[in-house]
Amino acid sequence: MKTNQNITEFKQKALHWANQFDVCCFLDSNQYKDPYSAYDFIIAADIQTELKCDSGNAFAQLKEFQTVNKQWLFGFLGYDLKNEIEDLQSNNNDHLNFPELYFFVPKYLIAVKEDRIEVLIGNESILNEILDYNPELKTEANSLTINQKLSKNQYIEKVESLKNHIIRGDIYEVNFCQEFFSEHAEINPVQTFEFLNKVSPTPFAGYFKAYNHYILSATPERFLCKRGSKLISQPIKGTARRSEDLGEDEEIKIRLRNDVKEQAENVMIVDLVRHDLTKSAVKGSVKVDELFGIYTFPQVHQMISTISCTLNPDVHFIDAIKNAFPMGSMTGAPKVKAMQLIEEYEATKRGIYSGSFGCINPNGNFDFNVVIRSILYNADNKYLSFQVGGAITYQCDAEKEYEECLLKASAILKVLGS
Template sequence: MKNSDQPSIFKQKLLHWANQFDVCCFLDSNHYKDQYSAYDFIVATGVNAELKSNYGDAFEKLKTFQKENKQWLFGFFSYDLKNEIEDLHSDNLDKLNFPDLYFFIPAYLIAVKDGKIEVLVGDKDVLDEINDIDRAFLPAKNGAVLPASKIGKNDKRKAKSGLDIKPRLTKDQYLDKVEHLKKHIIRGDIYEINFCQEFFAENAFINPIETFEALNMLSPTPFGGYFKLNDQYILSATPERFLCKRGNKLISQPIKGTARRNIDPIQDHKIKYALKNDLKEQTENVMIVDLVRHDLTKSALKGSVKVDELFGVYSFPQVHQLISTISCDLNPEIHFIDAIKNTFPMGSMTGAPKIKAMELIEEFEVTKRGIYSGSFGCINPNGDFDFNVVIRSILYNKQNNYLSFQVGGAITYHSDAEKEYEECLLKASAILSVLESEI
């Protein structure tokens, strides 16, 4: 087995090799220490079998697919599977057109843990092919490479990025919607809601894999990943785990609470301390913890749901985040895919009460979420799985050259609309930097 390259070089070669296939999935922990992650990074590519479905009976189809193929499965769940779980609908604008559910059995599966490379599926000789990729033909890690023919000659910003990022809502519209949502909170309709807005670019010509590499380098996160489904792409720098299964244990790690990083270590430490002790941020977090506990109870052995960590502060390149960990023992009478269904969509991206929050999300947001605030990840042959939350992610449809990313946050009674808008821009900062654009 040829394994002379440095891990970072091998990772780049592996990703570019996988990208030659019509379908591939790359999951990267970016060296974050996490007791539940099975590998440092893993690549699945090529299709031996696949399942594509829109909502209706998608989870049942996945159960059948998994039962008939007890192999590695990689795929994603769209947020709009909520319409299968509850009496809901999704009628907002959608220019990305991802399926609601997609899973595939890879022809090749290569994983790396502590520097050791394993070919889990496929011919092991493929490592020679990957290692023989000439580094001279790999792009420099400096962002998307755009054809000159697609760049406006008289537009300096376009000449740099080729993209004209626009907000789907004006700032005033966003502020007005937040104030109206707060009225629902005052009336007691909801306690908290995750309200999001879209930023988009039409006629967007990007190189998806190089754009992802730039994003992953600027904003490395523990659940980052790249998913290619023909001409549809997820380029993700998400810091959040939706749900993980290890043995008979389910683990969920919702994020609620955000603070900007500071280059001054002393100031940065103060910001981190203030976040951990901020009553508003704690309130947002504990509401979602209670929601996740409730969701897990549907699949848990009685009395096994517990909060392993409350208000943990974790630091990422652009932000500090408040993350809690909730776990339970899976009831052996509950199929693990039903356990996913019982917690979907994740509470951190909906609100409480969950169904009413999702109804108001549909009413006040103007773009269909689709894969945004959905999830992608993998299921192993034994039924263990790990799925992220699709946030801090660029979504791209190469067929119509439409690029989109959404950002949002928790709206509560104590929310300040101006500060919520600024938090949205903070969460978008890494993506805007990679796309060399501004709002």
């Protein structure tokens, strides 16, 4: 249906309406023009059926679930599914306790494209229910005490140790992350997400509620998308701050575009993604559509490359997801050794952080983001967490990497009142 309804108001009401159910997922492009996005935003609520499992044979279970339910599926994939893909382990502390894989078929599904609201699953009457829905909006701001798992000195020592692995030739690059957390945290998840999405609107933002587990995401990164027979991945490597001075801001963008260190980080991950896509591609079809593209977001400029291929018709699309998982931008190169060092040097189990969430449509097209710049919350034990990290290379400066972490954390710290 075409509507004169204020779309911003409809979006808010629909999100609050969806949040009354045990499970819901909201994916928002925030009006970024992206040639691969099917909708401006989409909201899935309540469950017809669901799949929840940990690593072991999770991808096989997802494939079976999709075969039985050739419908819209929404879900998330935790980083630690790496353990069923490679001979790896995850033994670090985990206070969030998300399932490693969770998918559901929604009872209600509403999509919006260019101000046209469409009910994809459910009765049109739910639109009136949403328009009449008046959520209780609490106005008090968050004010949480945020702690860091690593001190600045510990972070720098670990970065220097990882650089020694590079010097020895163990790896070329590794994505090293640190956790910020709050215990006994009480937040209103949906309103906290709305504030985050306002402070830091990004093209792959989303809100995922699975019972008492919440993902509040302002991620700018796409992991993998399928449109027809085409697979597209858009890894981010390269970050620079914004400036309120327009001239200086433009200079910062140009410096990022021409920064040899940032280009080296980016091209290593492009090569890794090309390798991952080759496992699922028609021979000779993998190509780099854009190298070192500079994209601007409210807090940062980012260097983003786009790699695509034609999916081999003999490869199931869920195997294509598995073949590229976890995403190269959040691991490093060579991938398996980088993941071993991540396990050794990081202090926290990644869980859903640096995993992915998104949707699969009835035709097998899909779109999944990268869970970064995201608040993760367990409402049962009131543990709130977010992680930030960056690429460690031979040329990197540990002090500058630490500053980049704080830059990436800035929007979330603002939202949490810290």
